[in-house]
Amino acid sequence: MSTAEIRRRFTAHFAENTEIGEHTVVPSASLLLDDPNLLFVNAGMVPFKPYFLGQATPPYQRATSVQKCIRTPDIEEVGKTTRHGTFFEMCGNFSFGDYFKEGAITLAWELVTKSVADGGFGFDESVLYPSVLNGDEEAVALWKKISGLPDDRIVRLPPSENYWSMGVPGPGGPCSEILIDRGPEFGADRDWDAGDRYLEFWNLVFMQDNVVAARSKYDVDIDGPLAQTGIDTGLGLERVAYLMQGKSNMYETDVVFPVIEKAMELTGKKYGASYEDDVRFRVVADHVRSSLMLISDGVTPGNEGRGYVLRRLMRRAIRNMRLLGYEDPAMPELLPVSRDKMGETYTELLSGWDRIKRVADSEEEAFRKTLAAGTQIFDLAATEVKSSGSTTFTGAKAFQLHDTYGFPIDLTLEMAAEAGLEVDEAGFRGLMTEQRERAKADARAKKGQHADLSVYRGILDANGPTDWQAYTTLETESKPLALLKEGKAVDVLGPEEIGEIVLDRTPFYAESGGQSADAGIIEFDGGRLEVVDVQRPVKGLVVHQVRVVDGEFHGNGLVHAQVDKEWRIGARQAHSGTHVVHAALREVLGPTALQSGSFNRPGYLRLDYGWTKGLTPEQMHEIEEVSNNALRADLPVSWDYMTLSEAKEWGAIALFGETYDDSKVRVVEIGGPWSRELCGGTHVDHSAQIGTIVVTSEASVGSGNRRIEAYTGVEGFNYLARERDVVSELNLLLKSKSDDVVGRVSDLMERLKAAEKEIARARTAQLLASGGSIAASAVDVNGVQVVAQRVPGVGGGDARTLAQDVRSRLGDAPAAVVLFGDADDKVAVVAAVNPAGIAQGVKAGDLIKELAPVVGGRGGGKPDFAQGGGTEVGRIDEAVAKVKSLVAGA
Incomplete structure (x- = not known):
């Protein structure tokens, strides 16, 4: 049975139920919801949390959905087991004060055991084991009554397995799972912890307890029963799919395996030939699908939060394709395969494909550059390790490559082995653990801030x-x-x-x-x-x-x-102006330039949008021109209410990550189809009332995200007036006309640059002229000619030039030069050692590491040249005196 058919049967079972009641079919929410405790929707019940927490009144008593989900804590375990997947779909049915335990068990058992011919899943009752919370005898009795199973087929499990809460004050209650026995080849008989043998595929949560404190999802304090009970269930679509399709894991189902097939075609490797390669194929299949769904819902790769998760998933997929032997860009080959399968259900993958492709291609290109740069950094680090006589690549260096440069640890391990080095994996894992603990502590802190509403x-x-x-x-x-x-x-x-x-x-x-x-x-x-x-x-x-x-x-x-009347006028102008700029942006860049966020206040607007490169001055000018032409046309502004599906059919644009009322949404229209957006804000009646739109800046706010800022109304005119005043003042200073200001300033800048270059040449010539006298001050220290001097008024760049000049004047005999500059109340210290000096054991990097702390700073470098800085000018003479002893010790 196909995954699509399993999904259809699930929702139909609840939507068409006449005994307990028809359920409202609720479309999947975005993976991004405004929840302080979650990066992504990670369970089917998340969109319904406001109803369970009592923050909103549900518009229905019964509901069913198939919800997109992302879970990220076990990314590194993906592919190694049958249970870990990043993206998955959770089928669920929900009751808000309607049916309770008996109804939930009846509905679940009927769908699971009903024959395929009659619209069910057709699982054999002989291999099914319901589990209940140990002590929940009510659930035991209901399972016996409804299923007819004997007592020894009802599994009692502890709270760690069969109690659920949100991890914060709110509703909670015992669970009842449906387990399937996959046979003795997957584990010992009646070993409920075996994991793969007795596989849980449906969890029924009976929300009945008022949780007042939660240390985990099951370690809670309960203050009596809830005023209104509820049902929250979750059936793993992927698990049911691979069970019904006769596969051994979720990666081999009909919607995931085609990516593996494509990866086999590209790499020439065979799935099933080796465990290591199988894990890599599974990682690729999972991460490609997860990346596709995240980009579709508006996430762009970045260095923190949601963007970092997406970046990590994409880079792991690309890296595993390289480990499988494929060096060319992989995403352009693999993403379309996943799009074609997932697009059968999520049609927005097809309509938004151009934007998805642009984001993915840009990230892979950036990662390929990262790999090239990281390889150079690794080579330098490996050279340092070898030159120090060690054979171990430190955990700190591996962590730096991973965390700072996005260099995967498995690549570091592979390259280290090729270089004859070991990696301190324990040290690396320790630093990774520390980072995770910091992230968990931050998440716990955020949970602690969960508002009591x-x-x-x-x-x-x-x-x-x-x-x-x-x-x-x-x-x-x-x-x-x-x-x-x-x-x-x-x-x-x-x-x-x-x-x-x-x-x-x-x-x-x-x-x-x-x-x-x-x-x-x-x-x-x-x-x-x-x-x-x-x-x-x-x-x-x-x-x-x-x-x-x-x-x-x-x-x-x-x-x-x-x-405040003036405040509201300005707010209406700014909000309508945001819609106008968005429409103009799409007209100039194309329909894939979609808003990902905005903020507006009286006289000001900010619009974020997904795009991978900055706008040219010509594009910014065109966006501003299109916007103001729309104002001049005095386009009518109107709004209407309709269902979400009607709004989408009408072409209305919805903001990524926003949730909208299931019954009615408000659509704001400016100039007919030119601008149609879902919006609850206040707006002008005609576009001319916006006054003006002045685009002031466009910049990056993260990888794949750009931001346009603009002024509207009186603030826009005030901005232009300030710009006019600046031009007028420049005219007076330059004694020029407005249309000649740019040329005059450009000419002055060129003359200034030429003067600065001439001054720099003169300063360098003066410095080099002093090089002879400085070289003449060299003293012999154990056969090494040593120069150690303070050069007043000289900064770091000049000190570097002078040190190299003095070193060259000392010839081929062993020599070391250390100079201390003191420009601008800061210390610049540089060391230069020739090859003969290095052969004698004197290294510039070692000298700087010892001398920089003396002047209150730090530094380092290579054996032939190193530099550093400090703040304690008064200790330069002390540092100069120390040079000879350091050379002697070396």
């Missing part, structure tokens, strides 16, 4: 959603519902105190969709509040952060909420 949820439950009128008015008469300070209810806010107020209705726009929150005031009988910020901590509730400007606020009586 219960107070806001309580306000929402007691009063209902805020009557939000930001689209229709700038002022309302409102009733205070709650007054908070530092997350706790208070009775009063005194002068200059900052707190939070919740109103029954509000005209204030809460920060979202890249648009900053409104500014304004809230007036009450006897005083006034300044609105500092406006947020939505839980869906449906608008919360105003305020500062008491006048009076003392007790949170009672009616208040008058009023948005």
Whole structure:
């Protein structure tokens, strides 16, 4: 049975169920969700977390989905086992206060055991073993009742296996897994920890406990039952696929194995011939698919966060193709294979292919350069190791190559072996462990900051959603519902105190969709509040952060909420301007130039987009021109509400990583199909109301990501006025006309450069003229001619030139020159040793390592030349005196 058919049968089983109830089929969310605890969606229930945590009211009682997921903790284990994969799809069914244990078990058992002819998976009951949390006798009784299995077929497992929570305060509960016995060749009889023999492929979570503290997913403190129970299940699509397709692991299924087949064709190697090569083939297949899905969802390679994960996956895939013997670019050959298989389900892979290909090709090209540069760095390091008489490449050096230059450890091991060296793997692994622990500590710290939103949820439950009128008015008469300070209810806010107020209705726009929150005031009988910020901590509730400007606020009586009119005008101009610049960008660069993030406030906009190279001045000018032509055309701006699927069919653009309401979305249109985007922000009525768009900069904000900044409205005109004033001042200084300023400045720059070169030549000539007298000061130290002098007013570059000149004047006899410059209250120290001096045991690098600390600095270099610096000018004479003893010791 194909993976696509397994996916279809799963959702159909729940969507068409009439006994327990039809489930709403929810499309897969993006791999990127705004969650402080997660880089990526790593489980099927993640998009439903707000419902389980009580942060939002679910729009349905029952749901089913097949969710894209990424898990990254075990990347290095990929390919070595049947269980570790980076990208996977999780099939799930969910109940929000509807059916519970009996319903979940009934639905699961029916689908798993129902015949293929009747629409099920057709697993043989004789090899299935349900597991329950040890002590959950209710689940045991239900499994016996529903499945008819005897007691010894129900496996009792400890909390470490069969209890689940989110790892933070919230819902939790016991689990029940369905295991399949794959036979004695995979492990011992009834050895539930064997892993590969009794394989778990479906986990049913019974959310029934109110978890108040969580040290892990199963080590929790429980404060009674939840007010509303829930069901969260997860069936691994890849696991079911390889079980039903008669394969031994997930890499051999119908959607993954074609990449391995292509890799075999390119490399000439055979899958199944050796364990080492099989692991490499599996890594390639997994990482190519994972990279494809991440790029499709808007991730671009980078050095931190999500971008670093993608970069690591791509580079591991490329590296493993090289280990299999393929030296040419691999991604252009492999990605299309994965695209064709995954695109059968995720059609955005086909429509977004040009952008995906551009990102992937750019990253592989960059990595090939990294490999070339890293190889040079390795060669230098290996030479140093050998020259020191050692045969071990340090763990610190291997870690530096890996962490700083992206040089894979397996490549370091291979090249070290070829050079006759060993690598301190233990040291390298230790440093990697330290890095992981730091990352885990950071993640734990972030989890510790998981906001307690219960107070806001309580306000929402007691009063209902805020009557939000930001689209229709700038002022309302409102009733205070709650007054908070530092997350706790208070009775009063005194002068200059900052707190939070919740109103029954509000005209204030809460920060979202890249648009900053409104500014304004809230007036009450006897005083006034300044609105500092406006947020939505839980869906449906608008919360105003305020500062008491006048009076003392007790949170009672009616208040008058009023948005700053000028602020809102500027905000509307900036947000509509962002849409215009995005449309202009796509017109100039093509439809693959998609926005990946934005921020706008009155008079200013910032737009991030996926692109691999900087814009030319001509392109920037064209984007600005297209934008302002759209303003001059006074294009109509309108918005409408529709379903997400209708919006996509209409051509509306959705922002990468954003989540949208399952029932209705808001589409903002400027000039018809020219600009159609999903957006909840405030906008002008006609494009001419934006005033002007002045593009001020375009720069990189990470690999594959660029940023355009611009001013709008009055701020745009003010920016142009400042530029005009600068040009006017230059005209006065240069006594020129505006159209000649650039030529005059360019001419002055050329003359300045010529003067600087002439000065540098004169300074060098002066320095070299002193070289003879300095060389004449050489003294003999154990047969080595030694020069050690302070050269006042000389910086590092000049000291280097002078030292090399003096060394050449000393001839072929053993010689060492050490000079100390003291320009700009800094010390520059350089050492130059000729070949005969090196043969005598005197090395420039060793001298600098000893001398630089004397003057409060550090340095190093090669045996023939080295340099360093310091800050303690007053200790130069001490360092000069030390040179002779160092040479003598050498």
